[in-house]
Amino acid sequence: MTCRKVRKLIPLAAGGDLSPRRARAVRAHLDACPACRAELEDLQTALAGFKAAARAEKVIDWSEGEWKALMARVAAGARADERAPVRAPRPMLLPRWAAASVIGAFLGLAVLGALFRGPSPRPDAAAIAGGALIAAGTGAQDTLTMTLVSPDTGLQVVWILDKNFDWKGDRQ
Amino acid sequence: MVLSGRTEAFEPLVTPYRGPLIALASRLTRNREEALEVAQEALFRAFRSLASFDVSRSFRNWLFQIAANEARDRYRRARRERAAFEDAAGRAESATTGLSETTGSAFADPEAGQDRRELRADIMRSLAALSPREREVFVLRDIEELDIRETSRVLGCSSLSVRVHLSSARRKLREAIRRDYPHLEVGR
Numbered sequence: 001m002t003c004r005k006v007r008k009l010i011p012l013a014a015g016g017d018l019s020p021r022r023a024r025a026v027r028a029h030l031d032a033c034p035a036c037r038a039e040l041e042d043l044q045t046a047l048a049g050f051k052a053a054a055r056a057e058k059v060i061d062w063s064e065g066e067w068k069a070l071m072a073r074v075a076a077g078a079r080a081d082e083r084a085p086v087r088a089p090r091p092m093l094l095p096r097w098a099a100a101s102v103i104g105a106f107l108g109l110a111v112l113g114a115l116f117r118g119p120s121p122r123p124d125a126a127a128i129a130g131g132a133l134i135a136a137g138t139g140a141q142d143t144l145t146m147t148l149v150s151p152d153t154g155l156q157v158v159w160i161l162d163k164n165f166d167w168k169g170d171r172q
Numbered sequence: 173m174v175l176s177g178r179t180e181a182f183e184p185l186v187t188p189y190r191g192p193l194i195a196l197a198s199r200l201t202r203n204r205e206e207a208l209e210v211a212q213e214a215l216f217r218a219f220r221s222l223a224s225f226d227v228s229r230s231f232r233n234w235l236f237q238i239a240a241n242e243a244r245d246r247y248r249r250a251r252r253e254r255a256a257f258e259d260a261a262g263r264a265e266s267a268t269t270g271l272s273e274t275t276g277s278a279f280a281d282p283e284a285g286q287d288r289r290e291l292r293a294d295i296m297r298s299l300a301a302l303s304p305r306e307r308e309v310f311v312l313r314d315i316e317e318l319d320i321r322e323t324s325r326v327l328g329c330s331s332l333s334v335r336v337h338l339s340s341a342r343r344k345l346r347e348a349i350r351r352d353y354p355h356l357e358v359g360r
Contacts, residue, residue, distance in 0.1 A: 008339075011338070011339040011340075011342035011343050011346075012335060012338065012339050012342075014342060015313065015314060015338070015342065017313075017320055017335060017338065042346070043342060043346050046345065046346045046349045046350070047314060047342065047345075047346075049295065049349065049353075050295060050298070050314070050345060050349065051314060051315065053295035053296055054199070054296065054315045057296055059191070059194060059195040059198055060194060060198055060204050060207060060208065061190070061191065061194055062190070062194070062208070067190065070212060070215065071182070071183045073216075074182060074215055074216055074219050075180065075182065077216060077219070077220075
């Protein structure tokens with residue numbers, strides 16, 4: 001192993017962080033190379049000084065009161081989480097287009113149902129006497145008949161429409 | 173017990189790690205207030221996440237992992253805020269060159285702030301020469317004395333990444349000590 005390669009590995013060798021195989025190779029080189037060995041010892045000394053400084057460093061801490069208060073807050077937070085009401089699952093919301101489709105289909109069925117509900121009851125005499133517009137379906141499902149009765153003249157006008165509201169004709 | 177929901181059991185569980193936790197936070201942030209907040213948030217998060225704790229792991233290292241994540245998140249937020257501030261200040265063409273260097277996280281500047289002076293030994297200032305990742309790796313491996321595997325697990329990175337950053341950190345610190353603290357080499 002060359003000096004150049006060993007010096008790249010010295011930072012890891014200084015902390016014993018090389019794999020066993022590499023550590024053996026580096027050790028073999030160091031035994032024969034005083035310059036690299038000095039480099040390693042130099043770094044180890046610096047690291048030792050750094051660790052000593054870290055141990056001597058005055059580290060901040062909570063006071064006992066602050067620590068107790070912190071633990072109380074942690075516990076209170078946990079209790080609050082436990083007390084939090086369990087939310088009912090949100091109802092599944094349909095997308096707007098789906099809701100519009102459902103409403104449209106419903107309205108369409110209602111209109112078709114009203115238009116093609118089959119023959120309606122015969123207009124009663126009182127209604128005819130008072131004059132009224134009476135919608136009276138025919139027997140056919142695909143036609144609609146509307147009858148207008150005049151209370152003065154007794155004239156009856158009947159409109160016959162197909163399912164597409166196309167004019168089919170009239171009779172009196 | 174605490175895993176089964178006994179909140180009063182949490183305090184005795186974490187008390188032995190109170191010192192190491194806050195020491196780690198202060199070494200990662202180099203800022204007193206930030207360190208206290210990081211350690212506090214780590215405790216809150218630890219309590220909330222206890223159910224997910226793998227009992228085969230070291231509880232201390234698990235706490236360290238949470239604290240390191242919190243410190244990193246704060247650093248990134250501070251960096252984004254600083255960038256936004258500098259951007260806004262640049263648009264306003266105000267002279268903020270000096271100001272931008274004194275705002276944000278202590279990662280960027282260990283000199284600012286009266287409180288910081290309380291928590292640093294002189295030599296520990298050298299940590300400011302490291303990148304955030306180098307500092308995390310160095311603090312966990314060389315000061316907290318986790319092994320490479322545990323360090324990589326705490327930081328969520330590969331062992332190779334830990335070795336690369338550790339090597340770089342040791343080299344930088346060696347240079348910083350040689351430059352700023354030559355008296356430490358007297359006893360060599």
